[in-house]
Amino acid sequence: MSIRNTIGSPVEGQNFYDREEMQARLWDRLETDHVLLLAPRRVGKTSLLYKLEATAETHNFKAIFASVASHSTELAFLHALLEILAGDRGPGAKIVSRAQKLLDRVKKLSVDKISVELEMQQWQDIGAELLQILRTVDGRCVLMLDELPIFVLNLLRVHGRERARLFLNWFRHVRGDRQARLGVRWLVCGSIGLDTVTQRERLGDTINDLAIVRLGGFSREHARDFLADLAATYSIELSDEVNGHILDKIDWLIPYHLQLLFSMVRDLEVITPDIASVDQAYDRLLTNSHKSYFDTWVQRLLDELGPIDEDHALALLEAAARDTSGAPKSVMRELMHGRGADEQLTRYLLGVLESDGYLVEDSDRWRFRSPLLRDYWRSMVLS
Numbered sequence: 001m002s003i004r005n006t007i008g009s010p011v012e013g014q015n016f017y018d019r020e021e022m023q024a025r026l027w028d029r030l031e032t033d034h035v036l037l038l039a040p041r042r043v044g045k046t047s048l049l050y051k052l053e054a055t056a057e058t059h060n061f062k063a064i065f066a067s068v069a070s071h072s073t074e075l076a077f078l079h080a081l082l083e084i085l086a087g088d089r090g091p092g093a094k095i096v097s098r099a100q101k102l103l104d105r106v107k108k109l110s111v112d113k114i115s116v117e118l119e120m121q122q123w124q125d126i127g128a129e130l131l132q133i134l135r136t137v138d139g140r141c142v143l144m145l146d147e148l149p150i151f152v153l154n155l156l157r158v159h160g161r162e163r164a165r166l167f168l169n170w171f172r173h174v175r176g177d178r179q180a181r182l183g184v185r186w187l188v189c190g191s192i193g194l195d196t197v198t199q200r201e202r203l204g205d206t207i208n209d210l211a212i213v214r215l216g217g218f219s220r221e222h223a224r225d226f227l228a229d230l231a232a233t234y235s236i237e238l239s240d241e242v243n244g245h246i247l248d249k250i251d252w253l254i255p256y257h258l259q260l261l262f263s264m265v266r267d268l269e270v271i272t273p274d275i276a277s278v279d280q281a282y283d284r285l286l287t288n289s290h291k292s293y294f295d296t297w298v299q300r301l302l303d304e305l306g307p308i309d310e311d312h313a314l315a316l317l318e319a320a321a322r323d324t325s326g327a328p329k330s331v332m333r334e335l336m337h338g339r340g341a342d343e344q345l346t347r348y349l350l351g352v353l354e355s356d357g358y359l360v361e362d363s364d365r366w367r368f369r370s371p372l373l374r375d376y377w378r379s380m381v382l383s
């Protein structure tokens with residue numbers, strides 16, 4: 001089966017590689033719990049959700065997917081949810097028609113101009129009715145929400161903490177409802193850690209019912225086989241030595257980085273790439289014209305942390321990027337001290353940078369988790 005070299009969009013069908021163990025783990029967890037899938041950005045979360053959606057029936061689940069990143073009000077969130085419940089893939093005819101009726105009500109509200117008080121009342125009423133609908137789901141259904149943390153950040157930024165708490169409390173209440181739990185499981189994830197967002201805003205209690213599952217890179221063995229399959233698709237002869245060299249260069253074996261470097265090797269148009277070809281491809285990946293592949297890593301810092309903490313985080317990353325083995329922890333501490341950040345804030349920021357896949361603790365140092373990202377940082381951000 002040939003697997004195509006995809007760089008950016010979520011992958012589906014035969015272009016989705018492996019993740020067998022993770023799929024089995026998630027299905028097993030969903031038997032009993034709602035799940036928060038945690039992974040650094042670009043690790044392959046959305047692709048995995050698509051895969052789960054496509055294979056749900058073999059696990060006796062229906063699965064429906066919604067991305068809620070672009071919304072910033074509770075009504076818009078409910079609109080997105082009702083839309084998938086009322087769609088073709090919805091969980092049964094009874095639900096579909098009730099969801100459609102409620103959706104029509106939401107649609108009417110978004111046309112009418114209403115006061116904030118009325119809007120708050122309306123979303124809570126509709127939220128309560130949605131729960132009634134979820135209580136009547138026949139069989140089992142997984143509702144997958146991608147980019148939920150971005151929606152929560154939007155709520156926080158536009159409407160403040162109290163409103164975010166009200167929403168998160170409602171959502172927790174829905175998840176915890178005994179009757180709804182018989183048929184419904186929630187699987188939430190996003191490119192920003194919901195755990196770090198809620199922890200920072202002291203809202204951690206609103207998500208502590210979710211079972212946490214972490215998604216990381218491929219094992220070396222899977223990454224090697226993945227590259228071999230990609231090479232076969234494009235009739236490229238990749239020796240074990242060259243394959244191993246790609247793995248060494250990438251080191252943090254997330255499929256996106258493997259796909260990126262492979263695409264650069266492909267662009268060289270050599271049938272039998274050697275070690276020098278891989279080095280050349282790697283260097284090309286770091287040139288200006290490929291900057292957009294990594295921009296998200298800079299951009300999301302601002303979204304997640306806001307301007308002041310983003311500045312601190314950039315300073316930490318700059319320090320770690322200077323040396324391939326990172327920066328000593330003591331240097332990081334002094335740096336933050338000099339910037340007026342206390343120890344608690346420093347710990348929080350390093351925690352975010354670690355869980356989002358930027359940095360990793362290495363004995364008494366903090367270094368970049370991905371050499372590729374570090375080299376990008378050096379060439380783009382530090383220059």
Ligand SMILES: Nc1ncnc2c1ncn2[C@@H]1O[C@H](COP(=O)(O)OP(=O)(O)OP(=O)(O)O)[C@@H](O)[C@H]1O
Binds near residue numbers: 190
């Ligand atoms: N299972 C996989 N098989 C092959 N390639 C994959 C797989 N998962 C991810 N990729 C690669 O990673 C890229 C990003 O995947 P995806 O959009 O699913 O990640 P994400 O974690 O949702 O990213 P973001 O944090 O930006 O939302 C894809 O374009 C593809 O190159």
Ligand SMILES: [Mg+2]
Binds near residue numbers: 045046047146191
């Ligand atoms: Mg995604």
